[in-house]
Amino acid sequence: MSRSTLLAWQVGVAAALLAIWHIGSSVSIFGIYFMPKFFFSTPADVLGRVWKMFATGIVWKHLWITLTETALAFVIGSVTGAGVGFWFARKPKLAAIFDPFLKAANSLPRVVLAPIFMLWFGLGIWSKVALGVTLVFFIVFFNVYQGLRETSPVVLANARMLGMNDRQLMRHVYWPSTLTWVFSSLHASVGFALVGAVVGEYLGAAAGLGYLIHEAEGVFDVTGVFAGMIVLALFVIAIDWAVTSIENRLLVWRPQPHQQS
Amino acid sequence: MPHPPATADPAVSLARVTVAFGAGAARYVAVEAADLSVAPGEFVAIVGPTGCGKSTLLNVVAGLLKPARGRACVQGADVSGVMAPCGYLFQQDALMPWKTARDNVAVALEPKGVARAEAISRAQAWLTKVGLAAFGDRYPHQLSGGQRKRISLAQMLIRDPRILLMDEPFGPLDAQTRALMGDLLLDLWSADRKAVLFVTHDLEEAIALADRVVVMSAGPAARIVAQHTIDLPRPREINEIRLDPKFHTIQRAIWNDLREEVLKTYQAQAGGAA
Ligand SMILES: Nc1ncnc2c1ncn2[C@@H]1O[C@H](COP(=O)(O)OP(=O)(O)OP(=O)(O)O)[C@@H](O)[C@H]1O
Ligand SMILES: [Mg+2]
Numbered sequence: 001m002s003r004s005t006l007l008a009w010q011v012g013v014a015a016a017l018l019a020i021w022h023i024g025s026s027v028s029i030f031g032i033y034f035m036p037k038f039f040f041s042t043p044a045d046v047l048g049r050v051w052k053m054f055a056t057g058i059v060w061k062h063l064w065i066t067l068t069e070t071a072l073a074f075v076i077g078s079v080t081g082a083g084v085g086f087w088f089a090r091k092p093k094l095a096a097i098f099d100p101f102l103k104a105a106n107s108l109p110r111v112v113l114a115p116i117f118m119l120w121f122g123l124g125i126w127s128k129v130a131l132g133v134t135l136v137f138f139i140v141f142f143n144v145y146q147g148l149r150e151t152s153p154v155v156l157a158n159a160r161m162l163g164m165n166d167r168q169l170m171r172h173v174y175w176p177s178t179l180t181w182v183f184s185s186l187h188a189s190v191g192f193a194l195v196g197a198v199v200g201e202y203l204g205a206a207a208g209l210g211y212l213i214h215e216a217e218g219v220f221d222v223t224g225v226f227a228g229m230i231v232l233a234l235f236v237i238a239i240d241w242a243v244t245s246i247e248n249r250l251l252v253w254r255p256q257p258h259q260q261s
Numbered sequence: 262m263p264h265p266p267a268t269a270d271p272a273v274s275l276a277r278v279t280v281a282f283g284a285g286a287a288r289y290v291a292v293e294a295a296d297l298s299v300a301p302g303e304f305v306a307i308v309g310p311t312g313c314g315k316s317t318l319l320n321v322v323a324g325l326l327k328p329a330r331g332r333a334c335v336q337g338a339d340v341s342g343v344m345a346p347c348g349y350l351f352q353q354d355a356l357m358p359w360k361t362a363r364d365n366v367a368v369a370l371e372p373k374g375v376a377r378a379e380a381i382s383r384a385q386a387w388l389t390k391v392g393l394a395a396f397g398d399r400y401p402h403q404l405s406g407g408q409r410k411r412i413s414l415a416q417m418l419i420r421d422p423r424i425l426l427m428d429e430p431f432g433p434l435d436a437q438t439r440a441l442m443g444d445l446l447l448d449l450w451s452a453d454r455k456a457v458l459f460v461t462h463d464l465e466e467a468i469a470l471a472d473r474v475v476v477m478s479a480g481p482a483a484r485i486v487a488q489h490t491i492d493l494p495r496p497r498e499i500n501e502i503r504l505d506p507k508f509h510t511i512q513r514a515i516w517n518d519l520r521e522e523v524l525k526t527y528q529a530q531a532g533g534a535a
Contacts, residue, residue: 152355154351154353154354154355155355155356155357155358157323157325157349157351157355158349158351158355158356158413159357160325160343161323161325161343161347161348161349162368162369162372162416162420163343163345163372163373163420164371164372165372168371168372172357172360172368172371173357176357176359176360177359180359252400253358253359253360253361253400253401253402254358254402255402
């Protein structure tokens with residue numbers, strides 16, 4: 001499928017969904033609305049609200065807060081996850097001791113931690129960052145830990161035969177392969193950083209996209225809820241696009257089966 | 262030709278080296294009591310049926326594998342861990358996938374303390390020697406198997422090690438490039454007579470290159486069954502030396518030793534599969 005036909009199909013699907021929504025919420029059949037306004041709002045109202053949010057500029061502050069929380073959770077979670085993963089990969093005994101604790105911690109649904117983090121870190125951004133970090137940490141940790149243990153023994157042996165000392169091995173073998181595994185979990189970890197931030201805001205905050213949605217729900221403002229969700233979706237698409245372009249730049253050396261060279 | 266060795270010690274010597282993998286019931290003795298000595302400046306080729314333990318022997322010399330019994334020495338000193346005088350060209354892909362071809366070659370000079378700018382220019386010169394001058398910016402996955410092997414060759418040789426361990430370095434090359442690379446290797450080797458341990462499946466290649474061809478028996482518990490001195494004149498040119506009548510006499514003699522072992526391996530594996 002060519003790029004333009006693909007785009008045409010995507011626009012078509014979006015238009016069809018909007019049309020169903022519009023008809024369901026504004027055309028009555030024997031006095032009954034298939035999608036009552038009270039529960040579903042209307043596409044025109046929602047898009048109008050989104051437009052208003054950007055036009056008046058109130059949304060920027062919330063976007064900025066959510067972006068900050070996401071970025072902090074991502075950076076802190078990735079650095080600690082990669083650090084611990086790296087350390088454990090090189091110290092198998094340590095890894096064996098901590099293995100059950102890490103598995104237990106990872107199997108805990110993170111939402112239950114949100115109230116505790118709010119007690120510890122307050123209602124500001126740091127409780128949201130903490131929630132995001134608990135999600136990001138494990139993704140990066142497991143990726144780096146597993147990835148490093150599977151580092152090609154031949155590449156490593158070859159580097160040693162070239163006479164590299166520990167510091168040089170670190171720089172030319174361990175570090176690049178750690179980065180590879182951090183990057184390969186980039187999409188997932190950025191996504192979870194965002195989930196942590198929004199869920200945290202939703203459960204208690206004074207700003208952010210999650211807070212906007214929660215506020216609107218509190219007063220049964222369905223238009224506001226949908227508008228918040230659409231802004232959130234746009235935000236996610238923008239971040240995902242940024243991550244993809246960073247990834248393409250950093251992992252040029254990686255074989256890409258779908259790309260002809 | 263007077264080439265006084267630096268020491269009287271052989272470059273490589275293996276004495277009754279036995280290598281085993283695993284333990285208990287799963288214990289597999291790959292090589293049994295192998296004796297082998299390579300003089301300084303000598304070119305020794307190892308041939309033997311697949312799976313007999315050729316790579317295993319090279320790993321022992323390189324210090325990557327500890328023998329269960331026996332003694333391995335490099336330049337008179339016991340092998341303990343990876344040793345500076347050896348360069349090793351692995352049978353498998355061993356380039357760092359995250360570095361370009363040129364960086365892969367240049368990085369070999371870093372442990373020697375060569376400045377990066379100089380390392381890069383020397384790496385470029387080596388890429389030219391192996392016929393890949395235009396491929397310096399490619400990553401390993403963008404190169405063919407044979408191109409990767411040649412990059413590995415440059416990576417090993419740029420360090421100028423005294424002892425070369427080469428495990429089927431020309432395996433994935435076509436016959437013509439193979440002869441070209443063989444001539445290049447002989448050129449480099451005759452310039453400063455390194456000791457070479459060269460593993461190959463190709464008996465003709467072994468005879469054309471080496472001073473001595475070592476034949477290993479089929480595994481398990483493979484042994485060194487025969488050693489043939491190749492007294493063909495040097496300097497040699499691979500495509501020429503093949504036409505020498507003496508070449509065929511030697512080839513027939515070694516093939517007699519080898520055929521039995523290859524058949525044994527074949528029967529053992531066919532029996533194992535049935
Ligand atoms: N790590 C290992 N664990 C168990 N067995 C091994 C291991 N490495 C090698 N072997 C066995 O030891 C034997 C010798 O292996 P080796 O790689 O040295 O063979 P080779 O002569 O190099 O073969 P080829 O010509 O196919 O490369 C084989 O039978 C192989 O199955
Ligand atoms: Mg082998």
